[in-house]
Amino acid sequence: MVRAAFGFPVNQHSVVNTVLAHNVLFVRREDYVAHPRHHGKPESRLSNEQEVFNSLQKWAWNYSECKINLVNGLFAHMSMKEQVRAIQDASVIIGAHGAGLTHIVSATPQTVVLEIVSCYFRRPHFALIAKWKGLEYHAIDLNGSHANPAVVIDRLSRILRSLQC
Numbered sequence: 001m002v003r004a005a006f007g008f009p010v011n012q013h014s015v016v017n018t019v020l021a022h023n024v025l026f027v028r029r030e031d032y033v034a035h036p037r038h039h040g041k042p043e044s045r046l047s048n049e050q051e052v053f054n055s056l057q058k059w060a061w062n063y064s065e066c067k068i069n070l071v072n073g074l075f076a077h078m079s080m081k082e083q084v085r086a087i088q089d090a091s092v093i094i095g096a097h098g099a100g101l102t103h104i105v106s107a108t109p110q111t112v113v114l115e116i117v118s119c120y121f122r123r124p125h126f127a128l129i130a131k132w133k134g135l136e137y138h139a140i141d142l143n144g145s146h147a148n149p150a151v152v153i154d155r156l157s158r159i160l161r162s163l164q165c
Contacts, residue, residue, distance in 0.1 A: 021067035027095030046096035055149035066165035
């Protein structure tokens with residue numbers, strides 16, 4: 001329904017044999033108006049998001065196994081159509097637990113999801129959506145809200161190797 005609304009192919013189920021590049025979409029968040037449950041303060045789901053993104057950029061630039069396009073998924077600055085297009089074009093979607101990952105409902109069947117889960121926001125939402133959609137799902141469970149960029153890169157590297165990249 002979402003794909004059709006934006007004029008995107010609805011039955012995009014065939015696997016392309018020659019992938020020239022893998023789009024890795026990093027779904028990002030901006031500070032938002034504080035939700036009442038946060039006692040008037042914004043809470044970050046990934047306290048070092050910029051550090052993780054910068055590390056991924058550097059890694060992707062130097063990755064030699066195949067071409068990686070790291071897509072900055074700052075959805076607050078994208079139209080809904082651009083958001084859905086970014087999801088559909090992604091081979092791998094990485095993001096902290098949050099509303100932006102809800103777009104995985106528009107992902108194509110071969111998409112892999114890597115959720116970074118703060119101990120403060122452990123909920124099964126995106127694992128369940130991925131299961132319902134038949135997507136491969138992975139999680140990095142954090143002890144707080146700080147992710148080790150090397151751990152994220154290691155998990156992404158293993159995912160890409162599983163995609164023959």
